[in-house]
Amino acid sequence: LNAAGFTDYYDIDGLLTEEHKLIRQSIRDFVKKEISPNVEQWAQQAHFPSEIVRKFGEVGAFGPTIPTEYGGGGLDYISYGLIMQEIERGDSGMRSTASVQGSLVMFPIYQYGSEEQRRKFLPKLASGEWLGCFGLTEPDHGSNPGGMTTTIKDMGDYYLLNGAKLWISNSPESQVAVVWAKDDNGRIRGVIVERGMEGFSTPEIHNKWSLRASITGELVFEDVKIPKENILPNIDGLKGPLSCLDSARYGIAWGALGAAIDCYESALKYSLQREQFGKPIASFQLQQRKLAEMITEITKAQLMVWRLGMLKNEGKATSAQISMAKRNSVEIALEIAREARQIHGGMGITGEYPIMRHMMNLESVVTYEGTHDIHLLITGADITGIQAFK
Numbered sequence: 001l002n003a004a005g006f007t008d009y010y011d012i013d014g015l016l017t018e019e020h021k022l023i024r025q026s027i028r029d030f031v032k033k034e035i036s037p038n039v040e041q042w043a044q045q046a047h048f049p050s051e052i053v054r055k056f057g058e059v060g061a062f063g064p065t066i067p068t069e070y071g072g073g074g075l076d077y078i079s080y081g082l083i084m085q086e087i088e089r090g091d092s093g094m095r096s097t098a099s100v101q102g103s104l105v106m107f108p109i110y111q112y113g114s115e116e117q118r119r120k121f122l123p124k125l126a127s128g129e130w131l132g133c134f135g136l137t138e139p140d141h142g143s144n145p146g147g148m149t150t151t152i153k154d155m156g157d158y159y160l161l162n163g164a165k166l167w168i169s170n171s172p173e174s175q176v177a178v179v180w181a182k183d184d185n186g187r188i189r190g191v192i193v194e195r196g197m198e199g200f201s202t203p204e205i206h207n208k209w210s211l212r213a214s215i216t217g218e219l220v221f222e223d224v225k226i227p228k229e230n231i232l233p234n235i236d237g238l239k240g241p242l243s244c245l246d247s248a249r250y251g252i253a254w255g256a257l258g259a260a261i262d263c264y265e266s267a268l269k270y271s272l273q274r275e276q277f278g279k280p281i282a283s284f285q286l287q288q289r290k291l292a293e294m295i296t297e298i299t300k301a302q303l304m305v306w307r308l309g310m311l312k313n314e315g316k317a318t319s320a321q322i323s324m325a326k327r328n329s330v331e332i333a334l335e336i337a338r339e340a341r342q343i344h345g346g347m348g349i350t351g352e353y354p355i356m357r358h359m360m361n362l363e364s365v366v367t368y369e370g371t372h373d374i375h376l377l378i379t380g381a382d383i384t385g386i387q388a389f390k
């Protein structure tokens with residue numbers, strides 16, 4: 001731990017501004033007060049704490065990079081990353097709620113919406129008065145979203161939306177859904193669907209073993225009349241949803257490190273306290289190896305996401321660079337969670353420690369926002385020029 005109490009083996013704090021550190025500290029304090037003491041119980045009971053949405057709004061967790069005139073934080077991408085890291089140190093499900101709201105709902109409305117749409121939706125989403133969700137994945141189209149079959153048909157005065165989306169974070173509690181559907185020409189368009197529109201329902205998905213404190217559902221559209229002013233006017237094609245995913249994946253690259261750091265810190269502490277054969281288990285070489293590998297991987301990944309953040313600030317980060325960081329951070333976080341689980345012995349499977357919850361959460365994080373395999377193939381395509389996944 002550095003002087004400020006953060007795991008920081010390479011003085012990466014030396015690369016942060018005072019503002020970055022203040023933001024990180026304020027989110028850390030928030031997580032310690034509002035999330036960490038309760039999240040184990042929420043997860044055990046598969047309870048989504050709806051009141052957290054307003055609280056996230058108050059602390060500035062929604063849309064940190066959106067300009068302040070629309071209620072956002074007007075911050076840079078390093079700040080955004082640090083916010084995601086500190087929330088996910090608490091829980092990946094909580095971070096998912098914030099990622100979806102900021103990167104997948106507010107970002108497309110800000111980036112591709114009309115001025116009226118920005119003014120109508122962004123301040124309420126930023127404050128947490130409204131919760132939003134992002135509908136891209138369908139029952140038959142996950143890794144291949146371009147194959148989607150949800151459609152919007154131009155009826156003259158309005159559009160008619162038909163189809164279904166699956167695995168949608170926040171959906172059962174959301175007032176607003178940014179949904180991607182094919183128009184009459186087969187072009188992918190974004191539409192803003194609002195709670196209460198006739199024919200629109202959001203059934204909840206139960207029995208998850210992962211992200212249990214986050215709520216997940218479907219989006220079902222049966223002849224939903226969408227007013228023309230609810231289409232995102234400034235985007236068409238798959239690059240619309242993919243650019244949103246770039247923003248969310250960037251946040252996950254930082255966020256997963258929060259879960260990794262939490263597991264590492266818990267394992268280090270436990271290994272120094274727990275004695276077997278008359279000594280702390282931290283004195284055994286095999287346990288030291290696990291801990292040393294953990295801090296090495298965390299440090300490498302911290303440098304990677306910091307550099308990626310600087311590139312994002314300059315508008316230079318590529319999608320492939322973001323894929324690499326998302327994949328790496330989640331992979332090392334999962335590995336660290338598994339090793340930390342072993343260091344905690346039998347205690348590691350209980351809710352006394354955050355380890356097993358992080359591990360189970362990360363099994364979703366490694367799959368959503370592009371699977372582990374697909375991100376590897378994106379790197380493969382980038383370096384060879386040959387796409388192996390189509």
Ligand code: FAD
Binds near residue numbers: 142216377
């Ligand atoms: P598939 O695409 O069926 O993949 C199954 C396996 O096949 C994977 O291992 C994959 O890597 C592999 N595979 C597929 N194609 C290839 C290929 N060409 N080459 C090699 N391997 C391949 N979606 C949203 O739109 N909004 C959300 O808010 C959202 N939240 C989610 C929350 C949770 C908890 C979960 C679990 C998912 C969420 N998703 C969301 C959906 C998520 O993005 C998809 O699950 C993901 O894209 C994978 O799709 P799939 O589950 O259909 O798996």
